[in-house]
Amino acid sequence: MKKAIVLLSGGLDSAVVLYYVRKKNYKITCLTFNYNQKHKREIESAKRLVKLTKTEHILINIELPSKSSSLIDEMKPIPRGSSTKINKIRIPTTYVPARNIIFLSYALSYAEAERADNIFIGVNAIDYSGYPDCRPEFLRAFKRMSKLGTKRGIQGQPVDVIAPLLNKSKAEIVRLGSRLDVPFEYTWSCYKGEERPCGQCDSCRLRAKGFKEAGIKDPLT
Amino acid sequence: MKKAIVLLSGGLDSAVVLYYVRKKNYKITCLTFNYNQKHKREIESAKRLVKLTKTEHILINIELPSKSSSLIDEMKPIPRGSSTKINKIRIPTTYVPARNIIFLSYALSYAEAERADNIFIGVNAIDYSGYPDCRPEFLRAFKRMSKLGTKRGIQGQPVDVIAPLLNKSKAEIVRLGSRLDVPFEYTWSCYKGEERPCGQCDSCRLRAKGFKEAGIKDPLT
Numbered sequence: 098m099k100k101a102i103v104l105l106s107g108g109l110d111s112a113v114v115l116y117y118v119r120k121k122n123y124k125i126t127c128l129t130f131n132y133n134q135k136h137k138r139e140i141e142s143a144k145r146l147v148k149l150t151k152t153e154h155i156l157i158n159i160e161l162p163s164k165s166s167s168l169i170d171e172m173k174p175i176p177r178g179s180s181t182k183i184n185k186i187r188i189p190t191t192y193v194p195a196r197n198i199i200f201l202s203y204a205l206s207y208a209e210a211e212r213a214d215n216i217f218i219g220v221n222a223i224d225y226s227g228y229p230d231c232r233p234e235f236l237r238a239f240k241r242m243s244k245l246g247t248k249r250g251i252q253g254q255p256v257d258v259i260a261p262l263l264n265k266s267k268a269e270i271v272r273l274g275s276r277l278d279v280p281f282e283y284t285w286s287c288y289k290g291e292e293r294p295c296g297q298c299d300s301c302r303l304r305a306k307g308f309k310e311a312g313i314k315d316p317l318t
Numbered sequence: 319m320k321k322a323i324v325l326l327s328g329g330l331d332s333a334v335v336l337y338y339v340r341k342k343n344y345k346i347t348c349l350t351f352n353y354n355q356k357h358k359r360e361i362e363s364a365k366r367l368v369k370l371t372k373t374e375h376i377l378i379n380i381e382l383p384s385k386s387s388s389l390i391d392e393m394k395p396i397p398r399g400s401s402t403k404i405n406k407i408r409i410p411t412t413y414v415p416a417r418n419i420i421f422l423s424y425a426l427s428y429a430e431a432e433r434a435d436n437i438f439i440g441v442n443a444i445d446y447s448g449y450p451d452c453r454p455e456f457l458r459a460f461k462r463m464s465k466l467g468t469k470r471g472i473q474g475q476p477v478d479v480i481a482p483l484l485n486k487s488k489a490e491i492v493r494l495g496s497r498l499d500v501p502f503e504y505t506w507s508c509y510k511g512e513e514r515p516c517g518q519c520d521s522c523r524l525r526a527k528g529f530k531e532a533g534i535k536d537p538l539t
Contacts, residue, residue, distance in 0.1 A: 161427055165427065165430070195468055196427070198467050202423045205416040205419060206415040208415075209416060230467040239463050242456065247451070248415065
């Protein structure tokens, strides 16, 4: 049985990835990060999804620069909408410097230590916030770097990084999740991390767009 | 005044880099990692060097897979010598999966948050243990990846990663350190991290070779 590391935030996309990978019959270890994000209730969602899928779970605490992002810094408000597909250079304040680079680096380390074959990550570059570390050109460069910088890589057995949602719209992701019986009610997307989804942050808007276009009711709203 | 992030383990190489960068008149923030390494007394060395150079210091705790390396796992002994220059594929058990990838990823995040221009790292690929993440081809790939995966990178102002010791022999590093007045007595190299350097691990041997060839007395031995 092949082994996989799944980066699981507890959000919609990573939940769909988890159920997608499970279907492929991997032995799965999920990796979740607590970086003191405002929406750290997503970690509770991750824990529920792990329990439901009977997978392994590693929860890692990481210390990121605290004033680097409105996703962490209490003094910076989470902005209302909107994603930046229009202009790739305008990146919202919710951008966390090098976040996916750090997440993937840990995943590489654990994959190598646990002899996992693949890392799965739920990034997508269609209905997204414009973060540079979600784009296909970044992922390609990351894979090349990891091939050159790890023992497995230079021994000719690099850990592959797979992003099954990369080119899917949010509606396609919702539809895929629906087919895979993802319990959407246990996922969490809102950046504010309050009692109920705010409906106004970029993450809420992209999620709403996806459910609407897929013609599926979001159980969280 | 330009800003720099210096990866400072507390070992010989990173100490030389710190003094090298200081000479260049940067505002410096040192980054040191506690990954539960057996030789975590190197962190005390790092603290001393920071104090002497009056630089900023960020100490980051990271959770790496505990059984991944003899540098962390108490059940795995630190091997006696020897470096693996003969065959790049034989990598010693002291290899920590993706360690420099993780260190550099954090450095990128802090560099972006603190608007630093450069990251300095003390890797070298001449007198070294054969770790893949110390080689020039890895560094080139890391820089490319970081350019594509960060806001600064896609905005055309990537954080540069500089490895001033990359092509130096250990003797050249010792001579450079001597010229820069690096307090060698405050650096720590031995992987075992006991009361005195063991003199037999790869790190001790490379250090001894460097001092011997440079014709300089190592104050630690």
